[in-house]
Every structure is written in structure tokens, then in C-alpha cells.
Amino acid sequence: MPIQPYLFFEGRCEEALGFYRDALGAEIVALMRFRDNPDGLYGPPGSEEKVMHAEMRIGDASVMASDGGCTEATRFAGFGLAVTLADEATVDRHFAALAEGGEPRMPPEKTFFSPRFGVVVDRFGVQWMLMVAG
Known part of the structure; x- marks a missing residue:
């Protein structure tokens, strides 16, 4: 029973997908806009071009995303996405890309559980928690 993260960007999903494509090499494998819904528009008025559902592949992982209710009030709290990478240089490269416009909490370093x-x-x-397997 796989569990997949589903992130709601409240109006910034397309921007986020492009950012993750550039920062992490994410591949966008599905994207449906609210206007594409065959059952009619489920989003708030004016959201026709917003992302109703998207899926991206980051390495072997699948992460789903949406603009949700398009409230412009994105809040991600109480969780993080952990990514195990092949080597230290890849950790540093992805960390720098994700930190652009963001907030580094712990710069990449050697720990008791990871190089x-x-x-x-x-x-x-x-x-994001980026690491090399220990």
C-alpha cells in the first residue's frame, strides 16, 4: 500500500512544478487543469487555468500536487520530504537550488547518521531533508 504525498500550492502549483523540475530534475507526468474536468469546474471562479491535479516523478518517487482551493494561503507544517541522494555533491547541488528564495535550516554537513x-x-x-545514505 504505497503512500504518496499530495501537496496543495493554493494557486502557485504550476510555478512550483517548474521550480522542482529545475531544482530537482522532477518530471511532470500528468497535469490537469480545472477547465479540463469533464464533470464541470470544481475550482473557485476564475480558476479555470489553475492546476486541478498534477503528478511529478522525483527519482523513483511520485508526488502529487494541485492548486487546491486557490486561496493564496499555502501552509505546509508538521512534515518534510526526505530525499536520499547518491552522493555529497548531489546533496549540495539540490540543497542550493531548493534554498534559492527559501530558508536553509541546516546547511549540508556530516552527521552521525549520514555523510x-x-x-x-x-x-x-x-x-526538504536531503541526505546520503549512512
């Missing part, structure tokens, strides 16, 4: 571990909150408020 390279760092924590960053990106410009959308999503917390």
Missing part, C-alpha cells in the same frame, strides 16, 4: 545531511524550506514552504 551529508541538510534541511531547507523552499520558497513555497515545503521542508
Whole structure:
């Protein structure tokens, strides 16, 4: 029973998808706008071009995303996305990309459990924990 993260960007989903494509090499494998819904518009008025549902692949992981209610009030709290990467240079590269416009919480460094571990909150408020397997 796989569990997949589903992130709601409240009006900034398309921007976020492009950011993750550039920062992490995410591949957008599905994207449906509210206007594409065959059952009619479920989003708030004026949201026809907003993202109703999207799926991106980051490495072997699938992350779903949406503009949700388009409230412009995105709040991500109480969780983080952990990514295990191949080597220290890749951790540093992805950390720098995610930190652009975001907030580094713990710069990548050696820890007791990983040769390279760092924590960053990106410009959308999503917390990322990047590491090399220990």
C-alpha cells in the first residue's frame, strides 16, 4: 500500500512544478487543469487555468500536487520530504537550488547518521531533508 504525498500550492502549483523540475530534475507526468474536468469546474471562479491535479516523478518517487482551493494561503507544517541522494555533491547541488528564495535550516554537513545531511524550506514552504545514505 504505497503512500504518496499530495501537496496543495493554493494557486502557485504550476510555478512550483517548474521550480522542482529545475531544482530537482522532477518530471511532470500528468497535469490537469480545472477547465479540463469533464464533470464541470470544481475550482473557485476564475480558476479555470489553475492546476486541478498534477503528478511529478522525483527519482523513483511520485508526488502529487494541485492548486487546491486557490486561496493564496499555502501552509505546509508538521512534515518534510526526505530525499536520499547518491552522493555529497548531489546533496549540495539540490540543497542550493531548493534554498534559492527559501530558508536553509541546516546547511549540508556530516552527521552521525549520514555523510551529508541538510534541511531547507523552499520558497513555497515545503521542508526538504536531503541526505546520503549512512
